[in-house]
Amino acid sequence: MSAVQNIPAQSSSNRRAGGIAAWPPLLRILTVATIIAVLIALYIGLVYAGTDIDQGDVQRIFYIHMPIFFGAFVAFGTAVVGGIQYLRTRAIKWDTLALAGVEVGLALAVVNVVTGSIWARPIWNTWWTWDPRLTSAAIMCLTYAALLMLRNGIENPEQRRRFASVYSIFAIVTVIMTLVIIRIRPDTIHPAVIGPSPQDAQGTFELEATRGVGMALGLNFPVWALLVPITLMWHRIRLQNRMEEVERLKAEVLNQ
Amino acid sequence: MNTPFWQAAFSITRKDLRAELRSRELVNTMGLFALLSVLIFSFALELDRVARQEAVSGVLWVTVVFASILGLNRSMAMEREQGNLDALLMAPISRSAIFAGKLIGNFVFTLVVGLVLLPLMTVLYNVPLMQPWVVVLLLLGIAGFATIGTLLATMTVQTRARESLLPIIMLPVALPVLLASVNASTAVLNNAPIDDWIAWPQLLAVIDVIYLTLCFLLFEYVIES
Numbered sequence: 001m002s003a004v005q006n007i008p009a010q011s012s013s014n015r016r017a018g019g020i021a022a023w024p025p026l027l028r029i030l031t032v033a034t035i036i037a038v039l040i041a042l043y044i045g046l047v048y049a050g051t052d053i054d055q056g057d058v059q060r061i062f063y064i065h066m067p068i069f070f071g072a073f074v075a076f077g078t079a080v081v082g083g084i085q086y087l088r089t090r091a092i093k094w095d096t097l098a099l100a101g102v103e104v105g106l107a108l109a110v111v112n113v114v115t116g117s118i119w120a121r122p123i124w125n126t127w128w129t130w131d132p133r134l135t136s137a138a139i140m141c142l143t144y145a146a147l148l149m150l151r152n153g154i155e156n157p158e159q160r161r162r163f164a165s166v167y168s169i170f171a172i173v174t175v176i177m178t179l180v181i182i183r184i185r186p187d188t189i190h191p192a193v194i195g196p197s198p199q200d201a202q203g204t205f206e207l208e209a210t211r212g213v214g215m216a217l218g219l220n221f222p223v224w225a226l227l228v229p230i231t232l233m234w235h236r237i238r239l240q241n242r243m244e245e246v247e248r249l250k251a252e253v254l255n256q
Numbered sequence: 257m258n259t260p261f262w263q264a265a266f267s268i269t270r271k272d273l274r275a276e277l278r279s280r281e282l283v284n285t286m287g288l289f290a291l292l293s294v295l296i297f298s299f300a301l302e303l304d305r306v307a308r309q310e311a312v313s314g315v316l317w318v319t320v321v322f323a324s325i326l327g328l329n330r331s332m333a334m335e336r337e338q339g340n341l342d343a344l345l346m347a348p349i350s351r352s353a354i355f356a357g358k359l360i361g362n363f364v365f366t367l368v369v370g371l372v373l374l375p376l377m378t379v380l381y382n383v384p385l386m387q388p389w390v391v392v393l394l395l396l397g398i399a400g401f402a403t404i405g406t407l408l409a410t411m412t413v414q415t416r417a418r419e420s421l422l423p424i425i426m427l428p429v430a431l432p433v434l435l436a437s438v439n440a441s442t443a444v445l446n447n448a449p450i451d452d453w454i455a456w457p458q459l460l461a462v463i464d465v466i467y468l469t470l471c472f473l474l475f476e477y478v479i480e481s
Binding site: 087135139142143146147149150153154155159162163165166167169170171173174177178181 | 404407408411412414415416417421424425427428429431432435436459463466467470474477478480
């Protein structure tokens, strides 16, 4: 009882406001812009763009599938930058950035794998195959899931941040190496839209073949590869900062 | 005055080898596990002769990976139990020397198990595993596992989850090594012309070098306390 009464009174009324009012203005604009951009991009991709002659409507999943792969990479790249900077400066904000990058990246990578799988079922007649590119996508998801498990398994916060930073460097090296291995294995079944497709590729389509395809891709790309990961990561960072503030206050109250 | 690098590293390796020779704890555990694993695969897969040829390299490498995880866990756990980790950190040797010493020790233990597996599987699966190229691949692959395994095991042994965490965080990072090793072994066992598959051992060597460099650079961050 007495411990509760010792919490300092809220100094500014703004702290009670919470919710959207507490967001920085740029974040408010960014979030609204992202939501609108996602809706427009989805409409253009799923409704407006022409239907592919060979593949039918399932080809539309490509407008999400490919850009979101790059989005995952943007997030993972941020995570490794955060990891390296944390090891160099030991400032907690870098580890928060890395954590946001890993969580958002993993979500986007899983969406990439699932959308790819949905596309593959009618086109390749299978949900999954251990083709080099799919294998590397699976490895990417597994590595970062393992990173999150590592973070959860360590109690000491300083140790957790340090080990997570080291492991995230391994994670990105693993992902890059697996991607390079693909270049050496040209017999992948996975089509390449930009550049020549490997000889065994099934399910390719030309960018100019159908009306609106190029524009739909051009619109969806920055939305899923840039806007969505950046907005999500920003929100995750704010959430993490709030959670650490709560932990700090808890420790303060319990130690009185 | 710091002890020279190789002197320090080899003295750590000698300590591990000597302790192992006296207790034979690691090779017994790893060896028995390897034997059981090979038998279980044999029963579970009910391989006919053709399928066996395809599956053998997979069985070999999966067994090697899990045996190496067992060995790494025990090796680091013994260090921690006997308080060696703190003693090593206080000694006037560089951190990389500790890493190198543990790495060579872990490599040797896993290699022994791997080399024992070759004649064992040749007999049980009736495939010609006793070839020079298979031994080369074993050396390269186990070097990769030992490198990342030593660093990651040093990490996990300091956490509360300890032994259960190592397979989870080591296997994804070990996948490129595993990929290259299995592909190369399969090609060797199928007597494919060397030009077809020589890229895989080359790739494996490059991966080993990359991981070795990375681990040497990052080890000091893992063993700070």
